[in-house]
Amino acid sequence: MKLIGSNASPYVRKVRVVMAEKRLDYQFVLEDVWSADTTIASSNPLGKVPCLVMEGSEAMFDSRVIVEYLDTLSPVGKLIPQQSRERAEVKTWEALADGVMDAGVLCRLEATWAGRADGERSQVWMDRQRAKMTSGIAAMAKGLGDKPFCSGIHLSLSDIAVGCALGWIEFRFPDIDWRAQYGNLAKLQDKLMQRPSFADTKP
Structure with a gap:
C-alpha cells in the first residue's frame, strides 16, 4: 500500500x-x-x-x-465496532472531529491563502469557522465526560479522530487554549501522545 x-x-x-x-x-x-x-x-x-x-x-x-x-485488514486492535449502534456512535465522533478540522482548514485558508489579497479576506467568515471549532471542542468535552476514552473503556477510532483534531488545533491555532478550559480533553490527549502511533505522527 x-x-x-x-x-x-x-x-x-x-x-x-x-x-x-x-x-x-x-x-x-x-x-x-x-x-x-x-x-x-x-x-x-x-x-x-x-x-x-x-x-x-x-x-x-x-x-x-x-x-x-x-480496520477490516487486520483483527489487531479493532477500532470500529460491528454492532450498529456502537458503530454509529464511533462514526459520529469521527464526524464531529472531522467537522472541527474542516472549519479550522477553512479558517486558515481564508487567513493565509496566497491567492487572496488581504482586502479580500472575510473576518466574518473566519469568525464563523472559529465558532464551529470552539463549539465542536466543547461538544467533545461534554461527550467525553469522565470516561477514559470517547466511546467507552478502550481506544477506538473516536479517540484517534479527536486526538488528531486537537493536535492540529494546537499546531495551527495555539491561541485557542482548549487545554485550560477542558481538563478531560487535555488528559485524553496526553494519554494518546504516550502511544507511538501519536508520538511518531505529531505535526
Whole structure:
C-alpha cells in the first residue's frame, strides 16, 4: 500500500495513526497539493490528501473511507465496532472531529491563502469557522465526560479522530487554549501522545 499525504494534514495523520495501531505496512509518499507541480490529481481527481493507492486497484480517498477499509485488514486492535449502534456512535465522533478540522482548514485558508489579497479576506467568515471549532471542542468535552476514552473503556477510532483534531488545533491555532478550559480533553490527549502511533505522527 502507498499512502500519499503530508505531515501537517490532520486527516493524513488520522490514517497514519490507524495504520500504526493496526500494524500495517505501507509506503508514505509526501505530496504538497498546493505546489504548482503536484501530481495528486493522477491519483485523486479532487486533488486532496490522504489518498491510499492499492496495488492493482483504484486509489481510495477521503480519510473516513480509508480508515474504515483499513480496520477490516487486520483483527489487531479493532477500532470500529460491528454492532450498529456502537458503530454509529464511533462514526459520529469521527464526524464531529472531522467537522472541527474542516472549519479550522477553512479558517486558515481564508487567513493565509496566497491567492487572496488581504482586502479580500472575510473576518466574518473566519469568525464563523472559529465558532464551529470552539463549539465542536466543547461538544467533545461534554461527550467525553469522565470516561477514559470517547466511546467507552478502550481506544477506538473516536479517540484517534479527536486526538488528531486537537493536535492540529494546537499546531495551527495555539491561541485557542482548549487545554485550560477542558481538563478531560487535555488528559485524553496526553494519554494518546504516550502511544507511538501519536508520538511518531505529531505535526
